[in-house]
Amino acid sequence: xxPSRSFLSDNASGAHPAILEAIAQANTxxxxxxxxxxxxxxxxxxxxEHFGPRTRAFPVFxxxxxxxxxxxxxxxxxxxxxxxxxxxxxxxxxxxxxxIAGVKLLTVAGDHGKxxxxxxxxxxxxxxxxxxxxxxxxxxxxxxxTEVGTIYTAAExxxxxxFAHSRNLxxxxxxxxxxxxxxxxxxxxxxxxxxxxxxxxSFGGTKNGLLMGEAVIFLREELAAGFxxxxxxxxxxxxxxxxxxxxxxTLLADGLWLDNAHQANAMADRLAGALTAxxxxxxxxxxxxxxxxxxxxxxLISELEFDAEGNRAFHIWDPRDRVARFMCSWDTTPxxxxxxxxxxxxxxxxxxxxxx
Numbered sequence: 285x286x287p288s289r290s291f292l293s294d295n296a297s298g299a300h301p302a303i304l305e306a307i308a309q310a311n312t313x314x315x316x317x318x319x320x321x322x323x324x325x326x327x328x329x330x331x332x333e334h335f336g337p338r339t340r341a342f343p344v345f346x347x348x349x350x351x352x353x354x355x356x357x358x359x360x361x362x363x364x365x366x367x368x369x370x371x372x373x374x375x376x377x378x379x380x381x382x383x384i385a386g387v388k389l390l391t392v393a394g395d396h397g398k399x400x401x402x403x404x405x406x407x408x409x410x411x412x413x414x415x416x417x418x419x420x421x422x423x424x425x426x427x428x429x430t431e432v433g434t435i436y437t438a439a440e441x442x443x444x445x446x447f448a449h450s451r452n453l454x455x456x457x458x459x460x461x462x463x464x465x466x467x468x469x470x471x472x473x474x475x476x477x478x479x480x481x482x483x484x485x486s487f488g489g490t491k492n493g494l495l496m497g498e499a500v501i502f503l504r505e506e507l508a509a510g511f512x513x514x515x516x517x518x519x520x521x522x523x524x525x526x527x528x529x530x531x532x533x534t535l536l537a538d539g540l541w542l543d544n545a546h547q548a549n550a551m552a553d554r555l556a557g558a559l560t561a562x563x564x565x566x567x568x569x570x571x572x573x574x575x576x577x578x579x580x581x582x583x584l585i586s587e588l589e590f591d592a593e594g595n596r597a598f599h600i601w602d603p604r605d606r607v608a609r610f611m612c613s614w615d616t617t618p619x620x621x622x623x624x625x626x627x628x629x630x631x632x633x634x635x636x637x638x639x640x
Contacts, residue, residue, distance in 0.1 A: 445481030
């Protein structure tokens with residue numbers, strides 16, 4: 285197969301060489317199954333370093349599984365989860381929270397994908413709390429970074445945690461790109477989660493250099509009661525867990541998570557500069573993590589959507605509003621960005637010449 289590179293998704297990138305090497309090193313002899321291995325034990329200590337001493341982490345296969353299992357452990361089927369309209373839970377998990385966890389999703393529209401206490405106050409019918417005819421809110425879930433690449437600061441997260449707790453809700457963070465948010469804000473992972481008052485985190489690794497693997501992290505260990513069974517029931521218990529644990533431990537051990545996130549964010553900045561330098565292109569959302577969402581003229585989308593080999597170069601996020609999505613990855617290079625910028629400039633020149 286001919287290698288190709290694109291801005292289609294950070295899921296499309298390969299695994300970091302250090303991650304592959306760690307998997308190879310763990311692939312020696314036999315080890316206890318289902319997490320009874322030294323790599324999973326080492327990961328528990330590593331999670332304490334980054335998220336706090338009261339945390340308890342559970343490696344899982346993927347992001348949707350992490351979100352659904354976390355929700356299932358923290359709610360009852362008669363309860364509801366509040367999230368932003370357009371959140372991954374809302375539009376990209378094929379109804380898994382409803383089908384598997386049995387909860388109702390209550391969505392609230394936010395500015396650039398983000399929620400605030402004021403929006404939650406107005407966007408949820410709190411008068412029905414206690415009404416047996418209505419699903420009862422039990423958990424607030426936010427994504428950091430959001431689906432449109434914006435991020436919550438520690439102060440914004442803390443305000444939401446305070447609001448949630450005042451309503452007897454837990455705060456869950458979908459952290460598929462939490463590393464990118466922390467890198468942009470130059471803060472620690474704990475600074476955006478446990479220190480800010482969050483309760484549960486779905487910590488992402490796949491989008492930041494892992495072959496596969498995420499973790500459900502309970503930021504207070506008492507919240508983890510019973511999760512062993514929930515993880516099994518939601519099909520997220522890996523028999524050869526060492527191969528997930530060693531990836532997460534390697535990612536967190538020597539700053540690899542931060543280096544990878546910095547690289548992806550920096551390339552998003554570079555790409556945003558190239559896009560907005562072209563007349564007729566504007567950003568639909570601020571570039572704060574590793575995603576760029578430009579609003580583009582239709583002729584440029586048509587001309588640039590596929591590369592010379594016929595590979596899709598980026599995702600069409602909103603065809604009605606002509607908004608595209610470009611995702612940069614840990615392995616995106618300046619040369620990748622500059623090559624696309626050259627195609628962009630050429631397309632813009634042709635369009636100008638045809639108008640003239």
